[in-house]
Amino acid sequence: MRWASTHPLGPTTAGFGKNRPVDEQALREMAEEHLRALAGPTATLREDQWSAIRALVLERRRALVVQRTGWGKSAVYFVATALLRDLGEGPTVIVSPLLALMRNQVEAAAAAGVHAATINSANQEEWASIEEEVAVGDVDVLLVSPERLNNPDFRDNVLPELTRNTGLVVVDEAHCISDWGHDFRPDYRRLRTLLTELPEGVPVLATTATANDRVVHDVSEQLGVTEDSASPNPPLVLRGSLDRESLRLGVVPLHSTRERLAWLADNLERLPGSGIIYTLTVSTAEEVADFLTDRGFTVSSYSGRTEANERAAAESALLNNEVKALVATSALGMGFDKPDLGFVLHLGAPASPIAYYQQIGRAGRGVERAEVVLLPGDEDRRIWDYFTSLTFPGEETVRAVLATLESADKPLSTAALEPHVELSRSRLEMVLKVLDVDGAVRRVKGGWTATGVAWSYESERYERIARQREVEQQSMLEYQRTAKCRMEFLRAELDDPHAAPCGRCDNCTGTRYSTEVSPDTSESARQRLERAGITLSPRKMWPNGMREVGIPVSGKIPPAEQHEPGRALGRLSDIGWGDKLRELLRADASDREAPEELVQACVRVLAEWNWKDRPAGVVAVGSSSRPTLVSGLAERIATIGRLRLLGHVAPDPSRAPRGSHNSARRLAGLWSRFSLPEELPLTDLDGPVLLVDDYTDTGWTLTVVARMLRKSGASGVLPLTLAST
Known part of the structure; x- marks a missing residue:
């Protein structure tokens, strides 16, 4: 075991070890000490946090935790990790979707005295040394992206040993495993296979802040944590209220892009602290950032087109309040943790209430009041339609990919496949990942090969996803028009049984932002456009x-x-x-x-x-x-x-x-x-x-x-x- 008496709980853990009986009260006291190391000397565990930790550490169960952003889901798995390591168990493996999330988690783990390391696309030069640290037991937490699970070297040489010896598996942002996240990260679906290969008694924790009943059921099924399971040690599903008492929601209906841009420049300085301005496209993020910079604001753009080192610098600038705002696409999302984020503003509406709730959840975690403002645009639906057109392609196109691989006498790279199929590079990569998850193809050194396993096109599933997207888009339009409480509306869309009027949003209070813009700013916006x-x-x-x-x-x-x-x-x-x-x-x-x-x-x-x-x-x-x-x-x-x-x-x-x-x-x-x-x-x-x-x-x-x-x-x-x- 790596930890010595210099660890915050070193003296306290002397009586515990692998396979020894554990006193529940003593274990809770240890958990409280770990939490204070992580979150400060006054922190105490909530009862539902302890319920999750108890289920994982004492009972070695599987658990799904659906709780609002800021509730403390990461505290559950870091405290559970610390306790399991004290008890002599192997490292925790956290499957995490985004680099920003990984960076925050590594820093948070260090605060709790937990040695965390990450293997991702941005630190390839460190992979060999990290894998060696894992092998000798010097890593308490290993964070990996879902894509790494099918990297040939990692899958064949690292993952089998890690699976045999892991003490806890955490699936963070677990909603990505569901249908709605299917074309975001297909590799998340691979987790179902990983979990079936775990030794008996290895606890599993899935966490998310954004899940309605449909997503909860889907995630539960895929991760094997359904409440009606016949297991003698049934899984735990913890689902709490999604209210965010600090958020003040509002919608500002404006008639043109020029008005929205001018309104933003007129009102940005009045918004509290620093925050995020979300846009639907990369080019809009860049244009808006340029316009605001010209108007004297300290802002930066942030998108999938931003280089990795520039992303890290932009996140740091926002965390340290060195910028008024990042103008960002959804690339800045899950896991970005700034407790004092004062506002989230959307220039254009996301395509679903789930996505919107997730993004506004970045704000107000550690402040009493944060502003959440939506400036919808007439072009939003066209942009939604465009992104919908990039989802999983038709059966004939997918069969062409399979046929090409089946007729090849050697593995084919993605680039070598391109001349033979009617797909862009990004969509071809998505198709290959889905076929891989389904067992029809396999990623090997040198490219991809067909496995010969029979494969069927899930047309009903894709049609269901398309219908659900239509429903969610309509709900987002209804959110803009509703005269009822906006927070209640969002919580109801996420099937929160506790949904009730918040008393804080523009509809509840009758207090609204003015739609007036100054002539000078309006003219500047016109010239920019x-x-x-x-x-x-x-x-x-x-x-x-x-x-x-x-x-x-x-x-x-x-x-x-x-x-x-x-x-x-x-x-x-x-x-x-x-x-x-x-x-x-x-x-x-x-x-x-x-x-x-x-x-x-x-x-x-x-x-x-x-x-x-x-x-x-x-x-x-x-x-x-x-x-x-x-x-x-x-x-x-x-x-x-x-x-x-x-x-x-x-x-x-x-x-x-x-x-x-x-x-x-x-x-x-x-x-x-x-x-x-x-x-x-x-x-x-x-x-x-x-x-x-x-x-x-x-x-x-x-x-x-x-x-x-x-x-x-x-x-x-x-x-x-x-x-x-």
Whole structure:
């Protein structure tokens, strides 16, 4: 056993050891001492915390704890770990979903005298030494991500020994194991297999703050903690009230993005302390952070696009009140623990009350009052629909993945699979993980192989998930409109039997934020939203496996075949030009000339473009769906800029690419689709070509056409599009 008498409980634990009888009262006193080491000299265990610890340590049962954020779920598993280690048991394994959560848990464990270590994507250089510490018993708590459970080396060399010797298994944020979290972390479903392989008598704790009846039942089933279990040592399900007495909930209905942005700038300083401003998309988080910075606020953006070291620095800045707010996507979520967080504001509504409750639960843990404000937008439903479209694909597509692996004579990497299936890289990885969990494929060194195990597509399950998402989205819209207590509404959506009016929200008190915004801030917001131009970087590498599908390219794209950095007026996801561009480019929109407002905005982009050489001619990317829009825009740009209009690159309608695929499939569909006009005077030009298109998605259309123009004599190619996705 690692702990010596220098540990806070060293002298107290002398009478205990592995397999010795334990006096319950003495054990509780020890638990209280551990808690004080963790949470301070005045901390005492709640009765339900002790019930969970008692079930794990004394009775070696399985338990599901559903309690609000800030209740002290981590105290349960750290105190239980300390007691089990005092009793000579092996280390605790905590399956934890996010790096931010792991960092906080390691720090919290240290406060309790518990030696915790983590194996995750951000500390690969430490894996070998940590695994050695685990092997010799020097680690009390090992935190791993669910994905690590299927890393070949970890799964085959570390996990078997760890499973045999572990003293406690904790599944943190256990709602991820349920249907609604299915496409968030498929590897969570692997835990069911892990738990069946545990030796008899190893306690298991699952914890979450966000679960309605459906999620509780699903998690209980998958983790084997159903209350109707026939086990002689039945599991414990602890479920408490979800009220958060510090939170003041409110909704501010505003009619435009401009008003919401201006309201935010006018009211941010009035919100208490520091907090989080949640957005639905990465680009919105970045734009809002830039706008607020321009207005003199100390804020930072935080999203899945933020580098790991920048994330850690941003979290630290918020924890230390060095910023007024982080403008964040849901990447800043589970496990981020700042007790004095003064507010959570949403610019756009999450797609479900469960997700919303989880995010607002970051606020007010250690303060008497915290503000929770929702600024819903008209575009929210469109964004929900987009993310819904990225869920588990149809059976035919999944069968194609399986068939490709079954016909391969060696393991295939994800990149090698891409040319053969109609899936983006991220969705392909998700499919492989689900198939792996279901036993149909296996991850090995070098990639993936088919196992030959029969597999069935769970169409009823996916349809049920889709229906449930629709219900949750409608509930979120009802939350915005309700005249009843908002906290009661959220608690009822999470099936809290104690749901009752809170007496604190805007509906209960009749006190609401004003919807007025100052003219100065409104004008600043307008100018920000009308700022035009984003950079389009050239593709520099061909996708893997192109020769296998008959495309004679590989490796790096030669600089002489690339286009220069280009420009787009805006992103379809922008809060500025996005609305106008989405309306113009939606699938069912009629083909028409570009509105003058957009043309003039493109002219401004060109005027501010700091190019090395001014373009000498204009070429349009021919369009089968929007020929009037693209050719008309190219003609207007050529006229205004006094450039030669050279014509358009003609598309072959019979080779139109289908949908938005991964890079390899997209490139294969585009490779022979276009032809240049005869006698295109590229070598006579005194400068590069301005290449005009309606929008760019993957960037491969611009890459292919630019390569054709460069190989035909163009000295350079400068792409200009209305939109980027």
